[in-house]
Amino acid sequence: MTDNDKQKTRILIVEDEALFAKAVKKRLEVAGYQPEVAGTLAIAHNSIDTFNPDLVLLDMRLPDGSGLDFLTEIREQKDTNVPVLVLSAYGELEDAVAAMKLQASDYLKKPIDLDELLLNIEKVLNREKISRQLEYSRKRESVAVENVELLGECDQIKKLRAQAEHIGSLCNDPEVIPPNILILGETGTGKDMAARMLHGISARKDKPFVHVDCASLPKDLIEAELFGHEKGAFTNALEARTGLIEAAEDGVVFLDEIGELPLELQAKLLAVLERRTLRRVGSTLERPVPAWVISATNRNPEKMVEEGEMRSDLFFRLNVLSMVMPPLKDRGNDIVLLAKHFANQTAARYGLKDIKITQDAEKALKDYHWPGNVRELKHLIERAVLLSTEGQITADTLMLNSHAESSRSTGGGLEDLSKLTLEEAEKFMLESALDRTDNNVSEAARQLGVTRMAMRYRMQKHNL
Secondary structure, eight states: HHHHHHOOEEEEEEEOOOHHHHHHHHHHHHHHHHHEEEEEEEHHHHHHHHHHSEEEEEEEEETTTHHHHHHHHHHHHHHOOOOEEEEEEOHHHHHHHHHHTTOOSSEEEOOOHHHHHHHHHHHHHHHHHHHHHHHHHHHBBBOOOOOOOOOOSSHHHHHHHHHHHHHTTTOOOTTTTTOOOEOOOTTTTTTHHHHHHHHSSSSTTSEEEEEEEEETTTTTHHHHHHHOOOOOSSTTTOSSOOOOOOOOTTTEEEETTTGGHHHHHHHHHHHHHHHEEEOBOOOOOOOOOOOEEEEEESSOOOHHEEEEEEEEOHHHHHHEEEEEOOOOOGGTHHHHHHHHHHHHHHHHTOOOOOEEOOOOHHHHHHSOOOTTHHHHHHHHHHHHHHHOOOEEOHHHTTHHHHHHHHHSSSSTHHHTTTSSHHHHHHHHHHHHHHHHHTTTTHHHHHHHTOOOOHHHHHHTTTTT
């Protein structure tokens, strides 16, 4: 959580021990939060409406009543899902357990170390933030999308379009579930676009398209997000929720970065694909899964199977039909064609005149090796259009030499790293890996030889 987020975070401390409440309030202020103390339940009830807290620290024993009653009232009468961190004294464990059943976020036993309290507060707030982001993504993606197409005139792209049209012809009957498709290719080659094109030319084009980025789902929430959960299935399961696979209904669920799905969940996904039913977390009810499953990965799935990172039966089930996206460096004149398309697109977005790409710029584009593929080209052209002052993009505007230099793993070489502190060198390596992979955290983690969770920890440490 950033300092800016903390300054906007209001924390209500419902605690009658004045010295302890004062100490907690002071510690939270030093950490950058906005705390307020309520010494009684009556004051706390008023503060829920007036202070509108983002988190409540709730003692179980107060002068005018029980914290359990307060928690019940704000959940049922005020209908608020504000996260609550329960503070329980020795001998009040039963109350703490009861509070968890009322969807308290967590509980801590007194006496409480203030540093430990801060860590738990940040953990609860981060969990809430992730849940809100996932809910937003669910609403944004669970809608029908416009048709898209793969731009390009090279032989590989023409074959892919023909292959997509053939697959689309197999999907004319909306009642028939199409075969599973596995899209392979390097990061940034357009696997997402290929999936959306398949959706757009099928009989399911007016149905939802749900994009699931398996690499970005938090490990402790991924099962519930994919398969859904019932109310009370686990801590913070305040209500029943439809999973992303179920949310696709009879449309398309696109499992991007399928290679990042943990092994323990691969068996459950395999069962869903074979039986075409799923069971929400905490439920015994089987629900039908009519969605068309399209998946993608930038890794070699056969090598993953050999190394035990992917189940062979899941690979065979996903790979009924496959499509391979070519790297941009192998697409010849498509590089210039795509550059012109992105230039016109960017100019239209910002109300600029048509942008011309000069011959020296075209040559520079063709000569570059494009490690980030189409995604890198798009970002580079967008920048060039915004920097252009005379309605044209030249080789100098592209600044490909400096761009290529910044994309290399060690920049000026190991001798430059020797001048840095350990912290500076670590941050430099993280930034370089993220730049090379166009901010693909999973790919950057693989290149650095660390786990995705370790990568995210280090990114947070350096505020990246």
